[in-house]
Amino acid sequence: MSSPFAAVALAITRGFLRDRTALFFAIVFPLMFLVLFGGILTDRGQPQVEMITVGDIAIFEQLPPGAKAAFDDAFDVRPLGDLDAAIAEVRDGDADVAVVMEGRELVAHYTQTDQVKAAMTQGALAAFVNGANLAAAGAPPVVELRIEAVEDDSLETIQFVTPGLLGWAVAMSAAFGAAANLQGWRQSKLLRRLQLAPVAPGTIVGARVVVTVLISLAQMAIFLGLATGAFGLQLSGWWWLGIPLLVAGTLSFMALGLLSGALAKTQEGAVNMANFLVLPMAFLSGSFFPLDGAPQWLQMVSQALPLRHLNDAMLDVLVRGQGPEAIWIPLAILLGFAVVVTALAARLFRWDGE
Amino acid sequence: MTAIEVRDLVKRYGELAAVDGVSFDVAKGEFFGILGPNGAGKTTALEMIEGLRQPDSGSIRLLGEPVWPRNAALLPKMGVQLQTSAFFERLTAREQIRTFAALYGVAERAADAWLERVGLTEKAATRTEQLSGGQAQRLAIACALVHEPEVVFLDEPTASLDPQARRNLWDLLSGINDSGRTVVLTTHYMDEAEALCDRVAIMDRGQILKLDSPSGLVRDLEAPVRITVAPGGVSLGEAAEIAGVDHAVEDETGLVLSTRHPAGVLTELAERGGLDGLQVKAATLEDVFLDITGREYRA
Missing domain, CATH: 3.40.50.300 (P-loop containing nucleotide triphosphate hydrolases)
Structure with missing residues (x-):
């Protein structure tokens, strides 16, 4: 004999795990996006230019160490003995440029087919030639360029998409689950039946909340596991602060689901309404692409959405390495949203759908 | 209790x-x-x-x-x-x-x-x-x-x-x-x-x-008993004359007689050889419903 709480929690969990549609939308569907964004559209940096060298090219070999590194980044070099063969390869698209020293001239044979690479090739070679000339003249450079990468502000694609897609996945399953449950249980009169069982309403609601939170945490484990394991996501040391954030987010999305369930007349209607709320919210909250380019008013609108706050805070703690100071305000906003919307749903709820 | x-x-x-x-x-x-x-x-x-x-x-x-x-x-x-x-x-x-x-x-x-x-x-x-x-x-x-x-x-x-x-x-x-x-x-x-x-x-x-x-x-209800017999045995006019029959009608299933004295009516029918296809139906709750509401019961 198990406690009423455990029995209801187990019943809800079984109901969820046996619902293939719910499982698909909670786990598989968002993971498809993760694979799409993280695996296929992954950011590999600038494309290298394939260069064929014919004979010795002294200036490339005499580059100072800094310039040598930049050169290696930009060009994938392989030597070939015959200039005609090298030009033929460029013409066939097997290489981007063939270079040869003709006396004091560096001659580059390139193709205009790929204009970006053509421009890169011209600019880079001109820069190296000028640098070599300056070095040969022995004059000190008037201006020097120093390049510093700003860590973590320009995130790799996977770093950026994982928190947002996780937020969307959690929003979907929490909102749909709450909406479908409330409407389904009302229609089948299970809510009425439970009202007549000697169990406090808090026990039933608590079981539903605990199961939903556990589902969210399972989604988080699957998402972060796959993203770190397969797509090279680098989690910051504060990543675990994402757990309280996700719990608070789950509560606010459940509240949205309850509101849909209270407003709609049928189970299908409730799920559709939850969908109608969650999908635009995911777009406006930057789950799929950053909002930096969005107009100011849209950014303002997005501040009213719980997912926006969850996404921003998750990005801060999962990958940007920000600590506890980054989560207090989002936590308060998410919990406040949950309280207000749940109260609204409770006011609108009617026992009888007819 | x-x-x-x-x-x-x-x-x-x-x-x-x-x-x-x-x-x-x-x-x-x-x-x-x-x-x-x-x-x-x-x-x-x-x-x-x-x-x-x-x-x-x-x-x-x-x-x-x-x-x-x-x-x-x-x-x-x-x-x-x-x-x-x-x-x-x-x-x-x-x-x-x-x-x-x-x-x-x-x-x-x-x-x-x-x-x-x-x-x-x-x-x-x-x-x-x-x-x-x-x-x-x-x-x-x-x-x-x-x-x-x-x-x-x-x-x-x-x-x-x-x-x-x-x-x-x-x-x-x-x-x-x-x-x-x-x-x-x-x-x-x-x-x-x-x-x-x-x-x-x-x-x-x-x-x-x-x-x-x-x-x-x-x-x-003191409702009448309904006696149904196959058509052809007893004519409608004959049946209506039997003592104790309150009401007689003929439809496609046969002759339907309402009576509060079923024993006498059944004896009369037997004497005239008109008991083929006999069905006797006492009143049911449907008749009670009809009686108290004045309308046919429709579930």
Whole structure:
């Protein structure tokens, strides 16, 4: 004999795990996006230019160490003995440029087919030639360029998409689950039946909340596991602060689901309404692409959405390495949203759908 | 001993009085039926007695205690089967009844025993969505009884079942008050009320029109017996002349005679060799309903 709480929690969990549609939308569907964004559209940096060298090219070999590194980044070099063969390869698209020293001239044979690479090739070679000339003249450079990468502000694609897609996945399953449950249980009169069982309403609601939170945490484990394991996501040391954030987010999305369930007349209607709320919210909250380019008013609108706050805070703690100071305000906003919307749903709820 | 005491119960929805001044008592151990067509107010009345709805006026005492507001002390003593199959989604029959058992603090063994008693042991591993209508109702009744309540409420347990499944369910239902349990059942089937109930309240348009045992209701009616014989034996004119025949009509099935003295009429018919295809029908609750409402009973 198990406690009423455990029995209801187990019943809800079984109901969820046996619902293939719910499982698909909670786990598989968002993971498809993760694979799409993280695996296929992954950011590999600038494309290298394939260069064929014919004979010795002294200036490339005499580059100072800094310039040598930049050169290696930009060009994938392989030597070939015959200039005609090298030009033929460029013409066939097997290489981007063939270079040869003709006396004091560096001659580059390139193709205009790929204009970006053509421009890169011209600019880079001109820069190296000028640098070599300056070095040969022995004059000190008037201006020097120093390049510093700003860590973590320009995130790799996977770093950026994982928190947002996780937020969307959690929003979907929490909102749909709450909406479908409330409407389904009302229609089948299970809510009425439970009202007549000697169990406090808090026990039933608590079981539903605990199961939903556990589902969210399972989604988080699957998402972060796959993203770190397969797509090279680098989690910051504060990543675990994402757990309280996700719990608070789950509560606010459940509240949205309850509101849909209270407003709609049928189970299908409730799920559709939850969908109608969650999908635009995911777009406006930057789950799929950053909002930096969005107009100011849209950014303002997005501040009213719980997912926006969850996404921003998750990005801060999962990958940007920000600590506890980054989560207090989002936590308060998410919990406040949950309280207000749940109260609204409770006011609108009617026992009888007819 | 009185199990349920209902006084002047009223529930209005806008202009419509769904329940309009209903009073009755149900004795402990009694099988009590509320009979009436759809929309008569049966379910509304039952849900008020269960404590699910607040009456506009009137009083209800269940086992001596008020049912509204939600009375936690009463809940373990009552079992309910609601009109629709109120189950958790995607659970098997066994998981379903074990979950309900846990809500009442009842051991899994008792849950399995009830599954056996309603004949669903073979379906224990079947999801409730895949059960037939009759099996789902059996499970719902088992879920209502798993904690051995003193009072059971069954809201149209045989609605939408085929005749065979209804009869099977009657066998189950007729035994559930054997151990002194009080049963309140709503139905729109006359034959069901006649077969199962100790007393029947006939309800229409929110009011109880009559309340008695099924046989008492029919007896009070003093309704004529209907005798039907095949056509060709006795002519319509001849039949109408027989002493004791109140009314004679001929239709495609044969000659239909109404009488309050069936013995004499049957003897006369026998003497004239007109008993081929004989059928004798006593009045039923349908005739009672027709008598008291002036309209044909339509479930």
